[in-house]
Amino acid sequence: MTATHHADPLLDPLFTSDAAADAFSATARLQAMLEFEAALARAEAAVGVIPAHAVPAIEAACKAELYDLGALGAEAALAGNTAIPMVKHLTRVVKAADEESSRYVHWGATSQDAMDSGLMLQLRRFLDGLDADLAALADGLADLADRHRATPMVARTWLQHALPTSFGLKAAGWLDALGRDRQRIAAARKRLALQFGGAAGTLAALGDAGPAVAEALAKDLDLPLPALPWHASRDRVTEPASALGILAGTLGTLGRDISLMMQMEVGEAFEPGGPGRGGSSTMPHKRNPVSCAVLLSTAIRAPALVGGLLAAQVQEHERGLGGWHAEWQALPDLCRLVAGAARHARETVAGLTIDAERMRANLDLTRGLILAEAVTMALGDRMGRMAAHSRVAEASRRAAEAARPLRDVLAEDAEVMQALGAEALDRLFDPLRYTGSAAHFIDRVLDDHKNTPGHNSQQRQHN
Numbered sequence: 001m002t003a004t005h006h007a008d009p010l011l012d013p014l015f016t017s018d019a020a021a022d023a024f025s026a027t028a029r030l031q032a033m034l035e036f037e038a039a040l041a042r043a044e045a046a047v048g049v050i051p052a053h054a055v056p057a058i059e060a061a062c063k064a065e066l067y068d069l070g071a072l073g074a075e076a077a078l079a080g081n082t083a084i085p086m087v088k089h090l091t092r093v094v095k096a097a098d099e100e101s102s103r104y105v106h107w108g109a110t111s112q113d114a115m116d117s118g119l120m121l122q123l124r125r126f127l128d129g130l131d132a133d134l135a136a137l138a139d140g141l142a143d144l145a146d147r148h149r150a151t152p153m154v155a156r157t158w159l160q161h162a163l164p165t166s167f168g169l170k171a172a173g174w175l176d177a178l179g180r181d182r183q184r185i186a187a188a189r190k191r192l193a194l195q196f197g198g199a200a201g202t203l204a205a206l207g208d209a210g211p212a213v214a215e216a217l218a219k220d221l222d223l224p225l226p227a228l229p230w231h232a233s234r235d236r237v238t239e240p241a242s243a244l245g246i247l248a249g250t251l252g253t254l255g256r257d258i259s260l261m262m263q264m265e266v267g268e269a270f271e272p273g274g275p276g277r278g279g280s281s282t283m284p285h286k287r288n289p290v291s292c293a294v295l296l297s298t299a300i301r302a303p304a305l306v307g308g309l310l311a312a313q314v315q316e317h318e319r320g321l322g323g324w325h326a327e328w329q330a331l332p333d334l335c336r337l338v339a340g341a342a343r344h345a346r347e348t349v350a351g352l353t354i355d356a357e358r359m360r361a362n363l364d365l366t367r368g369l370i371l372a373e374a375v376t377m378a379l380g381d382r383m384g385r386m387a388a389h390s391r392v393a394e395a396s397r398r399a400a401e402a403a404r405p406l407r408d409v410l411a412e413d414a415e416v417m418q419a420l421g422a423e424a425l426d427r428l429f430d431p432l433r434y435t436g437s438a439a440h441f442i443d444r445v446l447d448d449h450k451n452t453p454g455h456n457s458q459q460r461q462h463n
Contacts, residue, residue: 197229252299272351
């Protein structure tokens, strides 16, 4: 990554991605509004609202590199939004080339039309790029789930040993949640739409031609044409924002689990290593979970940004005051953060190191107590569940106090041995025999992943 892509060259390379930084840069914001203006001119010429000869000069002026961002920003501080100075400067550039054509710049539109439609274009490009990262992440998780379907490990509840599970099932759980995130984002993307309503949402300045211009404009920008302008109805902003906030939580869960597994005393999974990655300024031995830190920090920061956008959804009458303005920085900030977390998650999963031997060893830390439920269920068939529970609970207490294997303590109980026998008792203390429907659940998640629209893991791996 290069610092030249980022507004903050010290921190942005850690917390976002090049693609997201570019998608929501000041230049990209301006270019998206200019794309609206060029498309508007083409649409109005096609319908006969403005002369066709005005289009080339307007199109030629709709290039962000022709404008001084600093000057536009300074004027926006007085005007109240970026579109007002943009239209003024655009008109000036067109006029220098063709004075007659400059009369038709921004014809019949309003500032919010340019800014909201530009935002829709930015969001669409961003979400398409984000899904490419999420698709690669999903493929990586599917590979982990399949390869480690029979890798036993400790399932932890309340951070304590609970029962045996498989690492494959844990990876399948991450994958399943990610699949739902992608569905939510895809649904929100479908509802991104053209914003075109003129000063008060009526397109009155265009007379009877308003609907025809709107239809041509939507087609030109390849944006859905909504039933009516949506200046004060902000669900097209809050829906993708909410989906991104939920995704941030999913990625945070992934980061939390991996960071806990990466603790030295656990040692079951590790982020990719390499020169300069995860080191300490004073402790040469350290291998810090740097990507997990980004996933967790994003999960902490995202809810506040989503909450602000949801609060801004309440707007006044036909065009809001303040709520609309509150979106301008919050939404790009959210997008950049989540994109950075997705990048870190993809890279981490692709290079994740699994210590299957340590996972197996950790299953034995309680000397068999983790399989107490398995013994209870087997005994329950013979002496009733409550009696079996009491008997195994007492044996577990004695085993823990004496630091002895639970299997040895149970073997000293004549009634237990009569009910089960040594061979059955041995089988009950094999953790892979007590993972229940884990394999079935993994298969279901993998089937869902394979049926994801556009799924092509082999092609992505080759790319």
